[in-house]
Amino acid sequence: MTTRLDDLPGRRCSIAGALxxxxxxxxxxxxxxxxxxxxxxxxILRGTGAPRERLAARLTALVDAGVLERREYSQNPPRSDYHLTKAxxxxxxxxxxLMQWGDRYVADVPPVELRHRGHRIQASWVCDVCGERVGRDTERHATHES
Amino acid sequence: MTTRLDDLPGRRCSIAGALxxxxxxxxxxxxxxxxxxxxxxxxILRGTGAPRERLAARLTALVDAGVLERREYSQNPPRSDYHLTKAxxxxxxxxxxLMQWGDRYVADVPPVELRHRGHRIQASWVCDVCGERVGRDTERHATHES
DNA sequence: GCCACAAGGTTCGCATATCGAACCCACTCG
DNA sequence: CGAGTGGGTTCGATATGCGAACCTTGTGGC
Known part of the structure; x- marks a missing residue:
């Protein structure tokens, strides 16, 4: 689960780690x-359109990374399904x-709507501390440099 | 710029389009x-750690996709730099x-801090319409099915 | 008992992508 | 004139991705 940030090329960064x-x-x-x-x-195969072998590899990797959990729901024949962990x-x-960006910049007609409380979600990042929107006025403080 | 969603495998989806x-x-x-x-x-080469040729290809693609803008700041010798568009x-x-997720699940020590107003940002995704946090209580309404 | 079919993969051989290293060209600086 | 810099391209080897076929353990029809 701990992908060491230091093994990645470039700037030491959680974005790179997440990616x-x-x-x-x-x-x-x-x-x-x-x-x-x-x-x-x-x-999942149908929904993503991935090749079978790629999907098998990805599922295994995501389970190893702690993103998915594999549950065996039948032993004979062996059958498992996949659920999201907290991560x-x-x-x-x-x-x-990503969806919001894709809706805006690549899709003509947003294919799926995320709704709650009866309306379409249009969301922004809001800082939990001060309640303001996170925008371009943020400063970045590198704590290390590579 | 218009990557047609329909050319992608799997479910028709803006996330796939963005990706x-x-x-x-x-x-x-x-x-x-x-x-x-x-x-x-x-x-950019130094910061990302990408191979030169990959970076050159990516920059061109991102300019074509409307994510970056290339500006020539010298003609002799020809030199350009790259800036973000609105997209x-x-x-x-x-x-x-991604950074917030990486900080939480892959980094031991968050390498870069995003700050504003003097404190570290810890942000949530908040719906602009109703002001509530976007969480798991969202419903999804598919407008098409593939 | 025999055949077809389903789920959940694995194996195979080929095609493409990605890689680091080397090279290139147009300048500028000393 | 020779070294250095910026912004790339070219090259050959390797890694990754791909679709198609196959495998295994079972179930249901007849």
Whole structure:
């Protein structure tokens, strides 16, 4: 689970660390599918469109990374399904942010709507400490330099 | 700029569309670097740790995708640097979300702090419409099915 | 008992992508 | 004039990704 940041090229950075875990072509789509209720191999396969072998490898890697949990729901024949762990659920903001960007810049018609309380979500990052929107006025303080 | 959602495998989805643009290994790291003030090829090269040829290809693709803008700041010798477009700046929430996740689940010591108003940012995704946090109580309404 | 079919993968051989290292070109500086 | 810098391209080896076929353990139909 601990991908060492130091093994990655470039600036030492949690973004790079996160991408090392979920930054490949299929990982976030897998998380999306599981979060939408697709728990079985074949459902995730259909939803993502990934090649079978890639999907098998990704599922294993995501389980190893602590993003997914594999549950055996039948022993004969052996059958498992996949669920999000807390770490996996905590990726939902990433998906939400990507979706919002995709809706705006790549899709003509947003294909899926996220709703709650009866309206379509349009969300922003808000700082928990001061309650203001997180925007461009943030400073960055590197604590290390590579 | 218009990556057609329909050309992608799997479920028709803006997340997949966004990932088709910025979902490769280096794209988001490039956006991170540019947002941190690295505008020149060599700075981005150093910050990301990408191979030169990959970086050149990515920069071109990101310019074509409308995420970056290339500005020639010298003609003799020809020199350009790269800046975020509005679409590029709108990716910052994605980076913020990834960073927060990485800080939590992969880094031991968060290497970079995002600060504003003198404190470290700890942000949540908040719905603009109703002001509530976006959490797990969201419903998803598919408008199409593939 | 026999055949077809399903789930959840694994194996195979080929095609593409990615890699680091080396090279290139147009300048500038000393 | 020779070394150095910025911004790349080219090259050959390796890694990764791919679709198609196959495998295994079972279930249901007849």
């Amino acid at each position: 090392d875990v979920v930054g490949d072509r299929w990982a976030l789509l897998v998380v999306r599918e599981v979060s939408l209720g697709a728990h079985r191999f074949s459902e 996996g659920r905590d990726l939902l903001p990433v998906l939400q942010a | 088709d643009v910025v979902g490769d290994r280096w794209a988001l790291l490039v956006v991170r670097e540019v947002s941190l003030g690295a505008h020149r090829f060599s700075e 590029g700046r709108d990716l910052l929430p994605v980076l913020q979300a």
